[in-house]
Amino acid sequence: MNESNHKKYIKNINNVRSAFKKAANTYDEYSILQQITADRLIESLEQMKIIPTKILDLGSGTGYGAKILHNKYKNAEIFQADIAEEMLKISKKKSPIIFSKDHFVCADANSIPFKDNFFDLVLCGLTIQWCNDLDLIFSGVKQILKKNGVFLFSSFGPDSLKELRDCWSRVDDYVHVNAFVDMHDIGDALVRNSLISPVLNTEIITFTYDDCHQLMRELKNIGANNINNGRRKSLTGKNKLKKVFEYYEQYRENNKLPATFEVIYGHAWRSPDTNNTSIPLDEVRDKLRNKRSI
Secondary structure, X not given: OOHHHHHHOOEOHXXXXXXXXXXXXXXXXXXXXHHHHHHHHHHHHHHOOOXXXXXXXXXXXXXXXXXXXXXXXXXXXXXXXXXXXXXXXXHHHHOOOOOOOEEEEEOOOOOOOOOOOOEEEEEEEOOHHHOOOHHHHXXXXXXXXXXXXXXXXXXXXXXXXXXXXXXXXXXXXXXXXXOOOOHHHHHHHHHHOOEEEEEXXXXXXXXXXXXXXXXXXXXXXXXXXXXXXXXXXXXXXXXXXXXXXXXXXXXXXXOEEEEEEEEEEEEEEEOOOOXXXXXXXXXXXXXXXXXXXX
């Protein structure tokens, strides 16, 4: 992506916060994909043989992932951090009033407000795609992880919502669908920030809808709004929206419209050594290519 296009896809943090604030009350009902990917992400911990005592759920939303982590690690303290205070309020209502090991922190993933070497596990489910700078996120995660701590995350890949992106591209030149970072770029960023032994893979999940309006309404109800700099600042005309709906009909199969989501799952470790660990990027890329499954 050239510099001009990159600027179009820069996200305003206040717009991100506002979108998720508005979606807090509808999030649990519509965040099916987020729940599926959280289940699969946390299942991968079975292979890691860790027993964390302090866990950060970064971008915790309404607490779905934290609840699973509590069931898995009953003695762990879990810190839920989210940019939208309204999301945390809903999660807090679900938490036990007595003997709770939950902590709720309204915080931006771009500026993580915790002590260095504090967490055994940082989980970040479908959050980093809302941030502009992977290096900023990953360097912050490295700082708060203990030695031998694990960073576990998921994100959307470039093929996500490819049908909707294609339809809008035929209508005008504004940004209507968020851009997502490729798995290999994520792997490179992990290594640059000394998060070692990265393992990443992808999964394609396709949801189907009766019509395009249903898809757009669902995206809005989970806070997945278009908050890029290159978006249209005024309302989109009815004729343009009608055109998008017409183009999307070309994708209809078996009386349903598909929406593709490419989900990237990954984990990496904080080095046990105080010195940075150097791994050749070519070696990481080869490893990622072997792991890629579509």
